[in-house]
Amino acid sequence: MAGIGLSWPSKLSHRPKFTSSRSRSSGRCVKMMTVSVDEKKKAFTLTKSEQAFNAAKELMPGGVNSPVRAFNSVGGQPIVFDSVKGSHMWDIDGNEYIDYVGSWGPAIIGHADDEVLAALAETMKKGTSFGAPCLLENELAEMVISAVPSIEMVRFVNSGTEACMGVLRLARAFTGREKLIKFEGCYHGHADPFLVKAGSGVATLGLPDSPGVPKAATYETLTSPYNDIATVENLFEKNKGEIAAVILEPVVGNSGFITPKPEFLNALRRITKENGALLIFDEVMTGFRLSYGGAQEYFGVTPDLTTLGKIIGGGLPVGAYGGRRDIMEMVAPAGPMYQAGTLSGNPLAMTAGIHTLKRLSGLGNYDYLNKITSELVEGIIGAGRKVGHAICGGYISGMFGFFFTEGPVYNFEDAKKSDTAKFAKFYRGMLEEGVYFAPSQFEAGFTSLAHTSEDIQQTIAAAEKVFRQL
Secondary structure, X not given: OOOOOOEEEOOOOOOOEEEEEEOOOOOOEEEEEEOOOOOOOOEEEOHHHHHHHHHHHOOOHHHOOOHHHHOOOOOOOOOOEEEEEEOEEEEOOOOEEEEOOHHHOOOOOOEOOHHHHHHHHHHHOOOOOOOOOXXXXXXXXXXXXXXXXOOOEEEEEOOHHHHHHHHHHHHHHHHOOOEEEEEOOOOOOOOHHHOEOOOOHHHHHOOOEOOOOOHHHHOOEEEEOOOOHHHHHHHHHHOOOXXXXXXXXXXXXXXXXXXXXXXXXXXXXXXXXXXXXXXEEEOOOOOOOXXXXXXXXXXXXXXXXXXXXXXXXXXXXXXXXXXXXXXXXXXOOOOOXXXXXXXXXXXXXXXXXXXXXXXXXXXXXXXXXXXXXXXHHHHHHHHHHHOOOOOEEEEEOOEEEEEOOOOOOOOHHHHOOOOHHHHHHHHHHHHHOOEEOOOOOOOOEEOOOOOOHHHHHHHHHHHHHHHHHO
């Protein structure tokens, strides 16, 4: 298996050549890709990544700027990347990978899309940040409002964490209440009130909470297992008239890929209405990914407030929160709830978001994502079970995940039954085969419009080989 300074055969040797063609039936711009494979396979080495990462550890905590990138849960040498294009990535040693991380979700039309890059180049000629209103904010806001059922007004910010911070303050301001219900394993950014039984990097590192978070910051945060309506009802019963909101990932992506039970979201909608609390969907991951209108359109459940990020910035830092007009009009300067940001609505992020959403709005795109993702997940699970491994998983559109356990997985406690040691071996084996998944059992994966059938079949073949070696 992979380790620091070790080498193995690489399955991909040259950057693919992309040509653009447009489907007459769908209007979707498809990146056609050819991959050439040398008869003599290039030796895979992480020497340069090792050197760069060792230097980084002297400069940045743990050598990274976001914890999961350090590979602590999978072992081996963290990879330092150099470039991306379409569905592929290249590291500084020249190794090539089929990518299923997609910059943790934003790259739904593929990395470094030519149309987005061209639009950004034109926008940069006018400047990178105004610190003042620009017309591009109006354009992206109109697109978001027309697409997402719950959003009548929207406020742009710079990250998903910032969006969740703002939406929680708004919910408390609007209801005049302070308590919040969140779900175990759901991650809503690293703001203090949310770091209670959180997922994402907190789950990956095995940190139940974070030092430095005052008790007062989380005192009003109540938690429930995901998919557990009885616990939610009990919390409302014990805290009558005190709960401002329920916040959740409608499909969990930060403790692996976990879908809601059939009546779960509808039950939350009913309970919150009955108790005068707000329902908040954190759609930083699922927004514009499960469908053009997000998880709320896909499941037909409309929350009061929604947070967005990732895709709406087209790969640039962005976040947003929005919802009913009467609630959003409490946000300053229209109302008394204060929130501000120096780079909020900057022209570069707005441009990338606009052109990404334009591409996504074409006919057939989500059908294509569903097709390739179903092939990928069914192929990987089938390959694992064929040789006797306990594995389960699922997908919706361009989002997926699998667990090394028999399943089913309905919540974070179920997810923690996974064989994380086996996942780590599988992960390192897939790197050897030129496939890049998220370096944690507790993270969802993502496909894009740039992924091809060849990518999927090559990934399944790699998984079959690795499963036989485990």
